Amino acid sequence: MLANPEIGNLPAWVVALVAAGGVAAALSTAAGLLLVISSAISHDLLKKQLKPDISEKGELLAARLAAAVAIVIAGYFGINPPGFVAQVVAFAFGLAASSFFPVILMGIFYKRMNKEGAIAGMLVGLIFTFSYIVYFKFVAPEMNTPEHWWFGVSPEGIGTLGMIFNFVVSLVVCRFTAPPPAEIQQIVEEIRVPRGAGTAVDH
């Protein structure tokens, strides 16, 4: 895409525009991701667990600091990338599919899903997918051919298998452990009801 205007001999200002566009596309996504990292650390680790009595100002400062540190680490990976842009991105999607998708989906639509199932599922999905990618991309790149892949699935597509494992493990585990508390089940019920709709009247 970046070389396109030049290959096609387009006017100079179009070439310049494409440069600005490329930077915009990369920066917008990077910023969104960095914010997610910083809020996960300052809100979910610090505020909710390590230091619940932290002040509003303190949490905000922590969020900014976390964002700054995340940017430095991201820059390091940018300078020493583990692969081509699109390839690296495909791995990120695989990891997201295998770790988050099942727990979010079941969190909304399956009220019997409990914490044991969710935790086991996320861990299995993430660890399996991450190991598969690291193995074929970094530990033994010479093995990265269809003959060695499980079921002929390339590291780019392995997130789906990780996701299936995640679903299976969490469903099995939740069958053998206690159901979630009644108030959680109540909340899950309510999420799916449009706001403003009254509860059904008993005849």
Add this chain to the structure above:
Amino acid sequence: MDIQLLTYLFVGGSFVLYIAIAIASRVGSTKEFYVAGGGVSPIANGAATAADWMSAASFISMAGIIAYSGYDASVYLMGWTGGYVLLAMLLAPYLRKFGKFTVPDFIGDRYYSNVARTVAVICVIFVSFTYVAGQMRGTGIVFARFLEVDVDIGVAIGMVIVFFYAVLGGMKGITYTQVAQYCVLIFAFTVPAIFLSIMMTGHILPQTGFGATLLDAAGNDTGVYLLTRLDQLVTELGFSAYTSGTKSTIDVFFITAALMCGTAGLPHVIVRFFTVPRVRDARVSAGWALFFIAILYTSAPAVGAFARVNLIETVDNTAYESLPQWFRNWENSGLIAWTDKNADGEVQMSAGDPFQGAPVYTGERGSHGERLLKRPHRQSR
């Protein structure tokens, strides 16, 4: 004005805009920092989601992958677009209704467990860093090529800019810069696409130009369809036809599914739906975002096909010395290379035996002035 100066003006101008927005939307509370106070209008949120979600990969690599691998690359189009629909219909409105700040927050509360919350934080960090590494690299590549600096320095410049508006403005700053960035990137993607489409097929819309017949240099209709010509060109060179795939069916299915569910599970896209005031707005802004994304995604296959035809027709069987300037520009930023395998001083493109990864130069120039490669042929497995 020359290209260099214009590029500095455009890129510099866009930075000034982003930083101005960041200063105007400084935040004072955590709610503003995490979810922009929950008061973003659905259209603005739609544009921000589109910019958030269309990464350097969509902009830089996608048309390129399509140009390079043709049919095989359609997994990215299908996966990313399909996943977005999945997210918008199935998950986003409900998550908004749950009313949390972050994805681990949702998981921690829904599964009433701090262990679950911590596991989710770990997942977020793994996913986000993997993804963000690609973005920073993308920024570096753009800088390297257009501002003629080292890729690493480009990455550093990108870091400074992001640092400025993410740390200062939090989600609020990011949201409104993303709206501006969406405008810049969509303009930057469609303008050249339209230019190329008019030049090559006479169609204004690249979406229709993709399925149209080619024009010759004088502007007369040749009666040959773009895709037919492309298949013919690549098959002549010994590659498999552009419109046929090389991946196995199961692999295509798995990659598409991974991209789809991954899209739906991406924490930075989900969190965008926490920034609108009401559940209804989450749905509306998902619709807008889909529209904004579709503008780019429906032009991408056409851009990829145009690029490949152009590249082959300009470069193949041309002496190195008479190659256009862009080839040397890209060679200097280390992203393209040429090995004179049969020593005739001309570039031939053909299948088989490409070098692996990025070209590594010896630092010397060959007899035609090309940069010499350290390992011009793929090492045998």
